[in-house]
Amino acid sequence: MRHDDITEAIGNTPLVRIDPAVHGLANIDLYAKLELLNPFGSVKDRAAWHMARPLLAGAKPGDTVVELSSGNTAKALALLAGMHGLPFTSVTNRMKVPEIKELLLLLGAQIDELPGRSECLDPTDTDDPLARMHRQLASSGSGYLHTDQYFNERNVDAHVHGTGPEIVKDLDGRAPDWFVACVGTAGSSTGVARVLRQHNPDVEVVGLVAEKGDFIPGIRTIDEVHEVGLFDPDVYDTMAAVTADDAIDGLLTLSRRCGILTGPTGGAAFVGAVRRLRAVDATLTSRKSCVFIVCDRIESYLSYVRDRRPELFGRPPRRNSTGTLTDAELHAAPAIGVEAAQRWLGETDALVVDLRNPYAYQALHIAGSINLVDEVFADLLHAGLPFSRRRPVLMVCPVGEKSARYAALLRRMGHPDVHSLAGGIIAWRDAGAELVRD
Amino acid sequence: MLSLTPRIDPTIQSLLDDHDYLGELLDALGSPLAVVLPQRLQKNVTAFRETFRRHHLSGRLYYAHKANRSSALLRELAAGDIGVDVASLGELQHALGAGFTPDRIVATGPKSREFLWLAARAGVTVSADSYDELAELAGIVAGHRLPRVPVTLRLSGFASAGVRVLTRRSRFGSPVGELADLLDLLEKRADHLELTGVAYHLDTIGLPEKAVALESCLAALDECRARGLRPRSLDIGGGFGVNYLAEGAEWDRWTSELGQAVLGRRAPMTWENHGYGLRAENGTLRGSLAVYPAYRPVAGAAYLDRLLGTPAPERGRPLGELLLDHMYDLDVEPGRALLDQCGLVLARVTSVAGDRVGLDLNARDVSLEEHGVLMDPVVVPRGGDRRAGPAGVYLFGNLCLESDLITRRKVHLPVVPRPGDLLAFVNTAGYFMDFSATHALHQPIARKVAVYRSGGKRRWCLDEQYWPVHTRQEVP
Numbered sequence: 001m002r003h004d005d006i007t008e009a010i011g012n013t014p015l016v017r018i019d020p021a022v023h024g025l026a027n028i029d030l031y032a033k034l035e036l037l038n039p040f041g042s043v044k045d046r047a048a049w050h051m052a053r054p055l056l057a058g059a060k061p062g063d064t065v066v067e068l069s070s071g072n073t074a075k076a077l078a079l080l081a082g083m084h085g086l087p088f089t090s091v092t093n094r095m096k097v098p099e100i101k102e103l104l105l106l107l108g109a110q111i112d113e114l115p116g117r118s119e120c121l122d123p124t125d126t127d128d129p130l131a132r133m134h135r136q137l138a139s140s141g142s143g144y145l146h147t148d149q150y151f152n153e154r155n156v157d158a159h160v161h162g163t164g165p166e167i168v169k170d171l172d173g174r175a176p177d178w179f180v181a182c183v184g185t186a187g188s189s190t191g192v193a194r195v196l197r198q199h200n201p202d203v204e205v206v207g208l209v210a211e212k213g214d215f216i217p218g219i220r221t222i223d224e225v226h227e228v229g230l231f232d233p234d235v236y237d238t239m240a241a242v243t244a245d246d247a248i249d250g251l252l253t254l255s256r257r258c259g260i261l262t263g264p265t266g267g268a269a270f271v272g273a274v275r276r277l278r279a280v281d282a283t284l285t286s287r288k289s290c291v292f293i294v295c296d297r298i299e300s301y302l303s304y305v306r307d308r309r310p311e312l313f314g315r316p317p318r319r320n321s322t323g324t325l326t327d328a329e330l331h332a333a334p335a336i337g338v339e340a341a342q343r344w345l346g347e348t349d350a351l352v353v354d355l356r357n358p359y360a361y362q363a364l365h366i367a368g369s370i371n372l373v374d375e376v377f378a379d380l381l382h383a384g385l386p387f388s389r390r391r392p393v394l395m396v397c398p399v400g401e402k403s404a405r406y407a408a409l410l411r412r413m414g415h416p417d418v419h420s421l422a423g424g425i426i427a428w429r430d431a432g433a434e435l436v437r438d
Numbered sequence: 439m440l441s442l443t444p445r446i447d448p449t450i451q452s453l454l455d456d457h458d459y460l461g462e463l464l465d466a467l468g469s470p471l472a473v474v475l476p477q478r479l480q481k482n483v484t485a486f487r488e489t490f491r492r493h494h495l496s497g498r499l500y501y502a503h504k505a506n507r508s509s510a511l512l513r514e515l516a517a518g519d520i521g522v523d524v525a526s527l528g529e530l531q532h533a534l535g536a537g538f539t540p541d542r543i544v545a546t547g548p549k550s551r552e553f554l555w556l557a558a559r560a561g562v563t564v565s566a567d568s569y570d571e572l573a574e575l576a577g578i579v580a581g582h583r584l585p586r587v588p589v590t591l592r593l594s595g596f597a598s599a600g601v602r603v604l605t606r607r608s609r610f611g612s613p614v615g616e617l618a619d620l621l622d623l624l625e626k627r628a629d630h631l632e633l634t635g636v637a638y639h640l641d642t643i644g645l646p647e648k649a650v651a652l653e654s655c656l657a658a659l660d661e662c663r664a665r666g667l668r669p670r671s672l673d674i675g676g677g678f679g680v681n682y683l684a685e686g687a688e689w690d691r692w693t694s695e696l697g698q699a700v701l702g703r704r705a706p707m708t709w710e711n712h713g714y715g716l717r718a719e720n721g722t723l724r725g726s727l728a729v730y731p732a733y734r735p736v737a738g739a740a741y742l743d744r745l746l747g748t749p750a751p752e753r754g755r756p757l758g759e760l761l762l763d764h765m766y767d768l769d770v771e772p773g774r775a776l777l778d779q780c781g782l783v784l785a786r787v788t789s790v791a792g793d794r795v796g797l798d799l800n801a802r803d804v805s806l807e808e809h810g811v812l813m814d815p816v817v818v819p820r821g822g823d824r825r826a827g828p829a830g831v832y833l834f835g836n837l838c839l840e841s842d843l844i845t846r847r848k849v850h851l852p853v854v855p856r857p858g859d860l861l862a863f864v865n866t867a868g869y870f871m872d873f874s875a876t877h878a879l880h881q882p883i884a885r886k887v888a889v890y891r892s893g894g895k896r897r898w899c900l901d902e903q904y905w906p907v908h909t910r911q912e913v914p
């Protein structure tokens with residue numbers, strides 16, 4: 001397929017049947033609408049392009065595209081703005097997904113994080129930072145092109161004209177009996193539901209939100225959804241809550257067993273769909289169908305999953321790490337006080353290894369010492385001793401705790417003459433011993 | 439039920455259980471009555487010290503006096519080893535009079551000439567908010583031939599790299615960009631001013647903002663060192679927070695339901711369906727909930743612990759380790775967090791009619807509402823049985839003003855109170871006791887008493903009569 005520009009590749013995503021052996025439903029065909037195959041990677045490509053197109057067409061040089069988003073909308077808008085030579089600013093409460101933050105920065109976006117709540121609160125100050133920002137964006141001639149995804153009808157429209165009709169076409173002109181989607185701005189679920197109901201007024205629409213206090217990137221919690229201008233409770237026959245655990249379970253199932261590299265919300269939609277359908281499956285007498293949306297891809301969420309399921313990334317413990325030291329080894333770590341250390345350094349050609357961060361080292365250190373930040377040093381040790389056994393070594397850290405651990409480890413690794421500076425460089429300073437900057 | 443049950447620790451609980459004791463206190467001293475618990479401070483001090491210890495950090499704890507005017511609390515702390523942060527001439531006098539030596543006092547906030555003079559004369563550390571203030575201080579020291587004054591530079595306006603972390607503007611502190619000018623001035627006035635460190639205080643619960651500030655201040659300290667100065671410490675101000683509620687689930691439920699009430703989908707839970715910052719527009723919630731996050735699982739010393747464990751935005755290492763690496767002390771100025779569980783306000787119920795309870799106190803005497811802290815009071819019944827609740831009621835004060843609601847929230851009480859009973863507003867020592875109290879309409883301001891244990895007995899005295907010299911402590 002040949003295109004003149006990448007935006008033409010938005011939409012027309014496949015609808016893929018999930019193997020019944022995976023979902024275990026006897027009477028229902030379950031389909032995944034693979035929005036992850038959009039060119040920028042998510043369902044939001046459609047909405048972003050549909051909302052931004054008229055704004056970009058009327059843009060003046062130097063205008064800035066702005067959106068409240070910490071995820072896929074921001075990514076799509078950053079790319080679209082870039083194609084038009086315009087900067088993009090993402091305003092967010094918290095960038096909680098590090099990969100997306102890094103990607104946005106790489107794409108040249110500016111990220112503005114709103115301040116946290118005031119500790120010494122003045123409740124008469126209703127002028128919260130968000131309200132202030134909205135006013136600024138709304139004033140004319142501000143130079144901002146605000147796509148306003150939570151309130152912009154074009155966000156819904158994108159799916160009325162794209163996602164919804166595509167599903168009907170792929171089901172041979174029929175709407176499914178169930179439609180399940182996670183709700184972020186409500187754009188995709190509202191638009192698709194509108195189209196499906198025109199074909200089948202009885203379609204049951206299930207909206208999924210995150211459990212209060214839980215976090216699933218891209219979608220809202222039960223409370224937050226009421227702050228969404230496009231959200232209309234009547235669109236949904238059922239609203240249900242899913243957890244981060246559900247989302248990860250679903251993500252694992254779809255990627256390990258179906259070859260669908262979904263992000264957490266696609267996983268949540270799968271789990272939410274199966275949970276809803278299992279309740280009715282046994283009572284059915286005819287074949288039914290259900291469609292759920294796979295919004296985006298897995299790659300951006302590695303740290304999200306790692307934080308919650310470290311065991312999935314389990315590697316065998318590394319050789320020579322301080323974590324494996326026994327209490328006895330730690331106790332036996334040879335420590336040396338400041339005065340004795342000064343004498344010892346005078347008598348030997350001991351190597352002084354300073355484990356602190358390089359800025360601290362550069363500001364002040366023991367004359368003649370070298371700086372190997374603890375993380376770097378730990379990495380070196382996995383491979384073996386980074387200096388000769390014949391060279392005596394004095395390990396130095398702020399208070400003598402880390403250095404004691406490394407001294408113990410070096411000793412276990414066969415270094416015969418290693419010491420830890422007791423009390424660390426702080427004791428050294430407090431004793432009035434010399435510190436230099438080069 | 440939409441209760442917001444307060445967190446109550448054993449000291450306050452045992453007091454609440456002693457209905458007659460509290461009743462007699464109120465009979466003798468009138469309603470409302472503020473009660474402070476000086477001996478409960480130690481537990482909070484210990485928790486902060488423990489966090490310091492875990493991170494191997496040295497440094498000083500300064501109690502932010504502004505959180506409570508009490509003499510008893512101040513004197514109790516003077517008897518221990520922590521310092522005090524004073525923000526006015528009066529507070530400085532109070533602290534000196536309570537027994538704090540100048541090396542344990544830091545002066546912050548807006549400073550009059552008199553405040554600067556007394557600070558310099560006594561030799562307390564002055565946390566300077568601007569170039570002009572620093573220059574004025576140097577002038578006072580020179581003009582009155584005073585000894586060199588220790589100063590810290592309070593900085594503000596920190597910029598982050600990569601993600602731009604926005605922060606409310608503060609009217610305190612010098613922009614970090616002006617550090618070089620400040621250091622020039624310090625060099626010029628070296629005979630009068632001695633730099634001991636830099637400081638910030640941010641009015642936010644947001645860790646990312648504080649992480650940016652802390653890392654920037656470390657860079658500022660290194661710059662001071664590079665100029666040949668010998669700064670000792672980084673003072674990160676206050677703002678560690680308190681957890682007011684016993685259960686997160688209650689808080690979650692209440693805040694969810696408030697949104698529904700504002701949207702008109704359930705009966706109002708507040709006076710005139712007040713939204714606390716939320717409002718309905720075309721069926722959508724707009725605005726944001728402008729209340730204190732009353733349930734805070736990570737607060738006080740634990741919040742400090744979290745901050746110290748937070749990776750520095752640029753250098754990546756946890757902030758606590760950076761402080762250690764660079765060999766700086768950490769100073770903190772907690773107000774609210776140090777007073778956690780250290781006091782309560784009592785008021786007599788004057789009338790009960792339907793869902794309205796009248797109290798002999800007004801919203802200024804217990805300024806929970808003004809500070810956006812939502813929690814239920816506790817009923818202290820006096821004699822006889824009470825009808826079992828739960829009772830959802832509105833609390834009215836003793837001012838003849840329409841608006842004198844103690845809180846616009848409908849509070850929930852486990853039993854229905856009767857006139858003559860007491861309501862206890864627990865955990866109100868930090869900012870809610872005397873921060874806003876006035877004599878409006880000739881209503882009395884609450885008397886304040888200190889309740890303490892000595893010789894195995896519970897005792898009380900007027901706040902200003904309390905001195906931490908209990909006979910049992912004296913070894914003959």
Ligand SMILES: Cc1ncc(COP(=O)(O)O)c(C=O)c1O
Nearest residue numbers: 183184185186187188218265295
């Ligand atoms: C990963 C992810 N899933 C689901 C959604 C929800 O889509 P919508 O905003 O159309 O409700 C979003 C939207 O931001 C998203 O980023």
Ligand SMILES: Cc1ncc(COP(=O)(O)O)c(C=O)c1O
Nearest residue numbers: 502639676677678771772773774
């Ligand atoms: C400079 C300074 N330090 C400390 C505090 C105490 O803050 P908190 O009571 O939140 O700990 C304040 C409060 O306003 C302050 O301005």
